Amino acid sequence: xxxxxxxxxxxxxxxxxxxxxxxxxxxxxxxxxxxxxxxxxxxxxxxxxxxxxxxxxxxxxxxxxxxxxxxxxxxxxxxxxxxxxxxxxxxxxxxxxxxxxxxxxxxxxxxxxxxxxxxxxxxxxxxxxxxxxxxxxxxxxxxxxxxxxxxxxxxxxxxxxxxxxxxxxxxxxxxxxxxxxxxxxxxxxxxxxxxxxxxxxxxxxxxxxxxxxxxxxxxxxxxxxxxxxxxxxxxxxxxxxxxxxxx
Numbered sequence: 001x002x003x004x005x006x007x008x009x010x011x012x013x014x015x016x017x018x019x020x021x022x023x024x025x026x027x028x029x030x031x032x033x034x035x036x037x038x039x040x041x042x043x044x045x046x047x048x049x050x051x052x053x054x055x056x057x058x059x060x061x062x063x064x065x066x067x068x069x070x071x072x073x074x075x076x077x078x079x080x081x082x083x084x085x086x087x088x089x090x091x092x093x094x095x096x097x098x099x100x101x102x103x104x105x106x107x108x109x110x111x112x113x114x115x116x117x118x119x120x121x122x123x124x125x126x127x128x129x130x131x132x133x134x135x136x137x138x139x140x141x142x143x144x145x146x147x148x149x150x151x152x153x154x155x156x157x158x159x160x161x162x163x164x165x166x167x168x169x170x171x172x173x174x175x176x177x178x179x180x181x182x183x184x185x186x187x188x189x190x191x192x193x194x195x196x197x198x199x200x201x202x203x204x205x206x207x208x209x210x211x212x213x214x215x216x217x218x219x220x221x222x223x224x225x226x227x228x229x230x231x232x233x234x235x236x237x238x239x240x241x242x243x244x245x246x247x
Contacts, residue, residue, distance in 0.1 A: 032081045032099055034238060036189070038134060039074040049092065050078060053133030059086070062097035075104035075136065075189040077238055104138075105188040105247070109169065109195075110153045120153055121174025124213040128185070129236065132225050135193040137206070139171060140238070143213075144180030151176065151247050154190040154208075166205040166222075167195060173211070187238070192225065202228035 037058070041048035046069045051057050061083055070076065079100035087093050112120055128140040137154065151174035162168050195204055204225040212219040 032079055034077065034079050036104065036133065036138065036187075036236065036238075037076055037078050038136075039070045039072060039076060041070055041074075042072045044069045044071060050076060051134070053136075055134075056094070057092040058094050058096045059092055060098045061095040064097075064099055065101065068098075068101070070101075070103065073106065073191075075106040075138075077102040077104060077187065102187075105152060105186065106191070107153065107188065108191045110155050112155045112157045112170075114159075119174070120155060120172050121151060122211050123173045123175040124211045124215075125171070125173040126213060127171070127210055127219075127221065130208065130221055130223060131236070132192070132223060135191060135227060136189040137192050137208070137223065137225075138187065138189050138236075140185070140187050140236075141171075141173075142183055142185040143173065143175070144182065145175065145184040146179040146181040148176040148178035149247060150174065150178065150184075152186075152188050154192075162207075164207075166207045168207045168209065171208050171210045193227075195225065196227055202226055 035052050037050040037052045039048060039050050040057075046063070046067060048060055048070065049057055050060070058078075058080065060080075078098060080096040080098050082094050083097055084095040085093075086095060110116075110120065123143075125141050125143045128142055130137070130139050132138070141152070143150070151172075153172045155170040155172045157168075157170055160168065192206075195206075204227070206223040206225050208221040208223055209218045210221065
């Protein structure tokens with residue numbers, strides 16, 4: 001059930017303060033974009049593509065992380081600067097410099113069973129934002145914690161039956177009995193493309209159940225998933241992300 005993931009220490013809302021290349025100038029420091037994207041890197045190289053949720057394809061031509069080689073399919077929040085327009089090539093859109101990066105926990109849908117029901121957890125968690133982009137359900141979340149690894153999953157529980165024609169999934173959190181000392185925050189992306197299998201149309205109505213703090217009943221989020229769209233989500237403003245381990 002665990003997915004190994006490497007988190008890089010960044011604060012994505014603050015101006016990045018990485019060591020700059022010699023050719024950078026003061027204007028470069030204020031000329032950057034911040035987007036969520038999916039890595040395309042089948043050979044685990046340090047130069048790679050990432051695709052934004054609006055389908056634009058970016059080539060990492062320069063990077064502040066000389067040895068960084070993310071795995072193929074990894075979701076990231078990328079702080080990048082456009083270097084060259086490559087749309088005329090019809091191969092990809094832009095060369096970019098990668099200024100900073102946050103690796104987003106990237107998972108699929110977990111099919112829960114009686115044996116795994118307890119270990120999956122159902123501790124409360126706050127939802128700061130939830131949206132779909134590029135066949136991923138993206139969730140920004142926060143909770144009080146301290147120094148333990150937390151487990152985050154999107155669960156399909158076939159033991160529960162609904163007759164509303166919608167797809168009901170459960171955003172589950174296992175706090176690992178962590179102490180509620182600091183407010184922690186993070187982002188997770190769940191690949192939901194498997195839900196397209198057997199669909200009668202291109203629009204799926206998702207209902208996400210979440211155990212919200214200080215509520216007796218679960219809160220539900222209605223999230224339409226139209227997989228016929230080519231650009232699904234507007235740009236998001238990402239919070240400061242505290243370095244924390246999630247699985």
